[in-house]
Amino acid sequence: MCLAVPARVESLNPAASTAMIDLDGIRKEVSTQLLDEVAVGDYVLVHVGFALERIDAVEAAKTLALFAELRAQDAEG
Amino acid sequence: MKYVDEFRNGDTASALARLIRAEVKPGRNYRLMEFCGGHTHAIFRFGVNDLMPENVRFIHGPGCPVCVLPAGRIESAIRLAEEERVILCTYADLMRVPAGSRDSLHKAKARGADIRMIYSATDVLAIAQANPERQVVFFAIGFETTTPPTAAVLKIAKAMQLNNFTVFCNHVQTPPAMMHILSAGEAGIDGILGPSHVSAIIGSRAYADCCDKYRVPLVIAGFEPVDVIQSVLMLVRQINAGEAEVENQYTRAVSQTGNQKAQALMQEVFEQRPMFEWRGLGSLPESAVQIRSEYAAFDAEKRFNMKEIATADIKGCICPAVLRGVNNPDECKLFGTACTPEDPKGACMVSSEGACAAYYSYGRYRETTGTT
Amino acid sequence: MSRLDIKHGIIEMGHGSGGRASATLIEELFIRHFDNSLLSQGNDQAAFNVPAGRMVISTDAHVITPLFFPGGDIGSLSVHGTINDVAMSGASPLYLAASFIIEEGFPLADLEAIVISMARASKAAGVPVVTGDTKVVERGKGDGVFITTTGIGIVPADVDISGDRARAGDLIIVSGSIGDHGIAILSSREGLEFGTAMESDSAALHTLVAAMVADVPGIRCLRDPTRGGLATTLNELARQSGVGMRIKETAIPVKAEVKGACELLGLDPLYIANEGKLVCIVAPEDAERLLTIMQKHPLAQNAAIIGTVCTDAQQMVVMATAFGGKRVVDWLAGEQLPRIC
Ligand code: SF4
Numbered sequence: 001m002c003l004a005v006p007a008r009v010e011s012l013n014p015a016a017s018t019a020m021i022d023l024d025g026i027r028k029e030v031s032t033q034l035l036d037e038v039a040v041g042d043y044v045l046v047h048v049g050f051a052l053e054r055i056d057a058v059e060a061a062k063t064l065a066l067f068a069e070l071r072a073q074d075a076e077g
Numbered sequence: 078m079k080y081v082d083e084f085r086n087g088d089t090a091s092a093l094a095r096l097i098r099a100e101v102k103p104g105r106n107y108r109l110m111e112f113c114g115g116h117t118h119a120i121f122r123f124g125v126n127d128l129m130p131e132n133v134r135f136i137h138g139p140g141c142p143v144c145v146l147p148a149g150r151i152e153s154a155i156r157l158a159e160e161e162r163v164i165l166c167t168y169a170d171l172m173r174v175p176a177g178s179r180d181s182l183h184k185a186k187a188r189g190a191d192i193r194m195i196y197s198a199t200d201v202l203a204i205a206q207a208n209p210e211r212q213v214v215f216f217a218i219g220f221e222t223t224t225p226p227t228a229a230v231l232k233i234a235k236a237m238q239l240n241n242f243t244v245f246c247n248h249v250q251t252p253p254a255m256m257h258i259l260s261a262g263e264a265g266i267d268g269i270l271g272p273s274h275v276s277a278i279i280g281s282r283a284y285a286d287c288c289d290k291y292r293v294p295l296v297i298a299g300f301e302p303v304d305v306i307q308s309v310l311m312l313v314r315q316i317n318a319g320e321a322e323v324e325n326q327y328t329r330a331v332s333q334t335g336n337q338k339a340q341a342l343m344q345e346v347f348e349q350r351p352m353f354e355w356r357g358l359g360s361l362p363e364s365a366v367q368i369r370s371e372y373a374a375f376d377a378e379k380r381f382n383m384k385e386i387a388t389a390d391i392k393g394c395i396c397p398a399v400l401r402g403v404n405n406p407d408e409c410k411l412f413g414t415a416c417t418p419e420d421p422k423g424a425c426m427v428s429s430e431g432a433c434a435a436y437y438s439y440g441r442y443r444e445t446t447g448t449t
Numbered sequence: 450m451s452r453l454d455i456k457h458g459i460i461e462m463g464h465g466s467g468g469r470a471s472a473t474l475i476e477e478l479f480i481r482h483f484d485n486s487l488l489s490q491g492n493d494q495a496a497f498n499v500p501a502g503r504m505v506i507s508t509d510a511h512v513i514t515p516l517f518f519p520g521g522d523i524g525s526l527s528v529h530g531t532i533n534d535v536a537m538s539g540a541s542p543l544y545l546a547a548s549f550i551i552e553e554g555f556p557l558a559d560l561e562a563i564v565i566s567m568a569r570a571s572k573a574a575g576v577p578v579v580t581g582d583t584k585v586v587e588r589g590k591g592d593g594v595f596i597t598t599t600g601i602g603i604v605p606a607d608v609d610i611s612g613d614r615a616r617a618g619d620l621i622i623v624s625g626s627i628g629d630h631g632i633a634i635l636s637s638r639e640g641l642e643f644g645t646a647m648e649s650d651s652a653a654l655h656t657l658v659a660a661m662v663a664d665v666p667g668i669r670c671l672r673d674p675t676r677g678g679l680a681t682t683l684n685e686l687a688r689q690s691g692v693g694m695r696i697k698e699t700a701i702p703v704k705a706e707v708k709g710a711c712e713l714l715g716l717d718p719l720y721i722a723n724e725g726k727l728v729c730i731v732a733p734e735d736a737e738r739l740l741t742i743m744q745k746h747p748l749a750q751n752a753a754i755i756g757t758v759c760t761d762a763q764q765m766v767v768m769a770t771a772f773g774g775k776r777v778v779d780w781l782a783g784e785q786l787p788r789i790c
Binding site for chain 1 (some may be wrong): 078079080081083086088089092093095096099113115142168196197198199200219220222223225226229272273274275277278300303307310326328329330331332336337338339342
């Protein structure tokens, strides 16, 4: 349920509470009303024209690091 | 695509799948309910099942907003469009869902009703502004992910005093449905893959009661296939250790407390609905929201004095049992014969997230290759 | 005779009445731009000599919203679409006929832009519009303009291309990236607008086909994956030939923008329309040679072998996913619409 995709914030329009997002060359204006703070360069989850949440880059890196670790575990076993 | 491609890496998936195979205990079954249709979709789209050992089974849950909407609510919306002559706006997903008596929004549109498919809730505001002489109703559906956008537009409509705009609210809540399925106990669930984007809004703590009360482990899982497989590994480990914790695999988007701004917005505009009927699960107390009295002027149920319509589901359709995880779609007598994606009898055959639609393709493929 | 006021004028019921206004419209718009001797004769039909051989005829009704889109418009589309339908038999197209159903009130300036674009496409392809018809319907009874085009062509002697000729072991080739047209259309559709540099791939494929059949006359099937996309075309061919197909996701060319738009809207590139691509099924021994020939043509530089034909009583199209799983690529049920879930 709830299709949402991570897209990069290209620019912000604070007056209208909107952001222009980019997803591999596709640009779309989305509402940022649901976010406390958002900055250009952030990745946000886009759902029905709204940015739902920011992607936490540090946590994403941790998950990827864990994948690497698990792959190493698999290679040993 | 950043944050997508890395989580669709086939080699990582195979490696994690091998770990799962090494860790599952041969003597037991692992019945894992993916609550969300989004997970169902990912599992079929990427062929995650092919990588799982025999004894890990996915049980499909009720987390598909169009599948759980009772036919009567669709019937009500059709009446708004046809009798009150409103412009009815809704997400495209709902168009082909069967209402009662072989009807659907799609068919009503073909008969001449003014039904418009929208991409974003904000589009409805634009339609209302462009048609000041018409009543415009947003037929809003969805779980906690889709609820905050509806709240946002209600707030804007109120500020703009947009008096030709109302919302027919059908927003439902995830934890009560989950509790209900676990309390019924009929699906025999060993672990739950928790929702991704719903959890981004409501936070991982929202499931603590479920796990405690029913002693079932839950892992909040991202929607990409590697996310799903890693979450299965986490569940298998919990099950093997006899644990029942809420764990969060999808940490890049889900925090413990969720998106508090969105929660506050929902609080401001919506209140708990005492009772709501779910297709398949029946009437569940405190499982949905309704528009607060401060926003009553924007509530379609009030403005048009809408009455509940009870419609029987199609005879023979076992969607309710499928949604509760009790039956597999291929156990339905209509499956693949009277009910196909071209001519769906139940909601589960319509949405690409519906378990029946997914089984329809996948099941036939298994027949052709002889795999089980 | 009164001249058309192209700049400010609109289509009126009289333009379809067959009277003087119709004649003016035909002369000043259609004959002027399509500009060929057969049409200028002013008959209700075009008469011409035909070379010996098998002829093909194909017709296609074109309706599209919006009428003008990135990379084309309904005019160029109606020329390319029918040329391609003719060419998919291996034929070289000779002539086109066009009929227009125009809604009362439609701006003449828009109509002229469409006709000019049609004329340009037909000249570039070397396939003239030699006869036509125009009707006007009351306001509200049409969607601006509908164009039906019919084309005829001649098939070279040793060519026998048909959707029922795919055999187990054959290879499947696609001529380039898929989904470009559908995404370009969606990007300009009201209420959905998104920014992209993507353009429709609308193009006439007959010169590509000519190069292909000249070298490999034994090509088994050719089809352009328009509405319903690649998935639908493969399912049609599988059913017609009574075979299955096994394709590889990693081999299918898809542009990053198309992937991005599909993720955003919950669509699948396999089901998105194309207007300048073809799918070809060919015996395995001819495949590499054919691929090399295709890649030399400007419209098929990214051509790729995407899978094989196999025996399968269920006539399924199954795709090995980039991710390492398998997935059925089924017929499209209903239309592809943006999803929220
Ligand atoms: S196959 Fe069709 S009729 Fe049967 S449960 Fe599924 S949706 Fe209902």
